[in-house]
């Protein structure tokens with residue numbers, strides 16, 4: 544009986560992911576809390592390939608409090624990974640940018656025009672999980688002045704916004720685009736994150752979905768999601784409204 548219950552929640556085969564360009568992951572080796580080395584990076588890339596991902600923009604953390612990466616440390620990690628990919632014949636279009644925490648270091652880098660943007664001048668930014676930056680609207684404006692298009696990473700994960708959803712509206716209408724996490728759609732972070740991600744999708748506020756892949760634990764969760772009964776409807780809901788596959 545119990546076995547039948549689990550069977551009924553699963554499809555037989557995993558379905559392909561509903562996008563083929565991923566814009567948020569921590570697969571560059573050894574520079575943040577994602578992949579620790581090139582071997583793990585290669586395995587993570589293979590998992591992404593198995594979902595149907597063909598291109599990625601890797602986005603290691605740049606944050607004053609823990610990951611003081613620079614364009615150079617990121618390029619070095621990319622070069623290492625690229626060399627191993629060529630050695631092993633792993634084919635994947637890998638580009639790189641970063642996930643910028645809005646902090647004083649970021650404000651300084653912005654002032655110095657020392658920012659590693661994505662194709663089409665997009666930039667992935669993230670808030671602290673503890674409190675929102677007091678000047679986010681100003682940062683968005685400063686980026687726009689420089690012709691840079693901000694994408695706020697995982698807005699559904701910030702507790703202080705979940706409780707004040709009108710902020711999503713204000714940010715969206717000020718020109719900040721939103722990237723929700725694939726993992727949020729699985730319920731991995733909790734019911735509230737999942738519900739908020741789906742609310743944002745239903746409002747039409749979601750421009751991108753990203754894996755935010757850090758490790759094999761995340762791979763397993765996404766594998767299960769792609770085989771789940773609820774996946775096709777969620778994929779259908781988002782596939783035509785997101786811009787992932789128009790980025791490159």
Ligand SMILES: [Fe+2]
Nearest residue numbers: 567568642755
């Ligand atoms: Fe991330």
